[in-house]
Amino acid sequence: MSEVLREIGMIARAFDSISNIEFKELELTKGQYLYLVRICEQPGIIQEKLAEMIKVDRTTAARAIAKLELQGLIEKRSDPDNRKIKKLYPTAKGEEVYPFLKREADYSDQTALAGLSDEEIETLYKLLKRVRRNVEQDWEYVKKGNKRSY
Amino acid sequence: MSEVLREIGMIARAFDSISNIEFKELELTKGQYLYLVRICEQPGIIQEKLAEMIKVDRTTAARAIAKLELQGLIEKRSDPDNRKIKKLYPTAKGEEVYPFLKREADYSDQTALAGLSDEEIETLYKLLKRVRRNVEQDWEYVKKGNKRSY
DNA sequence: TCTATTTTGTTGTATTTACAACAAAATATC
DNA sequence: GATATTTTGTTGTAAATACAACAAAATAGA
Incomplete structure (x- = not known):
């Protein structure tokens, strides 16, 4: 996993x-x-x-x-x-x-992404947005008191 | 940014x-x-x-x-x-x-990554590990009382 | 229209979180 | 070898965080 x-x-x-x-x-x-x-x-x-x-x-x-x-x-x-x-x-x-x-956030992003190419950053960002959208659903589901089964 | x-x-x-x-x-x-x-x-x-x-x-x-x-x-x-x-x-x-x-963590990973191909997951994971390594340095630096300049 | 449900906001309470300050052992430096 | 520094751990205190329970307005459903 x-x-x-x-x-x-x-x-x-x-x-x-x-x-x-x-x-x-x-x-x-x-x-x-x-x-x-x-x-x-x-x-x-x-x-x-x-x-x-x-x-x-x-x-x-x-x-x-x-x-x-x-x-x-x-x-x-x-x-x-x-x-x-x-x-x-x-x-x-x-x-x-x-x-x-804002300046602090930008700086943090910059240091976090040090060594990654523009393309890699773009890829990462896009993938993270997809993950975040997945997460939102589960979060709201569980927050409302529902139970996930696994 | x-x-x-x-x-x-x-x-x-x-x-x-x-x-x-x-x-x-x-x-x-x-x-x-x-x-x-x-x-x-x-x-x-x-x-x-x-x-x-x-x-x-x-x-x-x-x-x-x-x-x-x-x-x-x-x-x-x-x-x-x-x-x-x-x-x-x-x-x-x-x-x-x-x-x-462990089961919960695996399930969460699974739902988080829903819709991503194995290759995309691999890419994401690798990029995140690089980001995390960048972050570690800043975190220790700041935690020890040092000041970042930006 | 009336009633049930959802949305939005608040407050009481318990718990986690982090900072500051301390202590003691281990390690580095001279 | 003596002493300065770093590592590891603890405790006091203040604050954020989340859950539960509540209230009131808005919306949906009949």
């Missing part, structure tokens, strides 16, 4: 760890960068979708976002057409830190 | 989440499976190396391992030649659960 997921796990934990350390100087605590980046890229997104996107528990996302709001990095806006949802937007302060987050 | 690491993060979180849910029926709490699997595969490994391998903080590993010991799934053995280290071994009970962990 292959051990693709094991490699992926190692890479993900390592880079998450690096990012968390590096973003401390922006007063961002563990995990916060994940949410802030996506809110900057997709202003107006709601909490529920964000959690799905990041693949994190809804309640974890709720608290991370609440904290970002408290820090004045994002704001929640009620939607007049739908009283249930709260759209998320970066504040000016949030927009200010975004370039730093 | 590519977004390879973002894809990797999504996949890793999704599968970690799935595994944690599925292993609850074995009385394994969050993250424990990671350690137990590797101790079964490399009996005699020490805590420090295990943390490096998994890419998790030393103290996190320490507590996860302490708990596995408390649950009677692994045991720590002192080494007569080196009074500092403690080698880790699965107990009979630990060995018993291993096949379940």
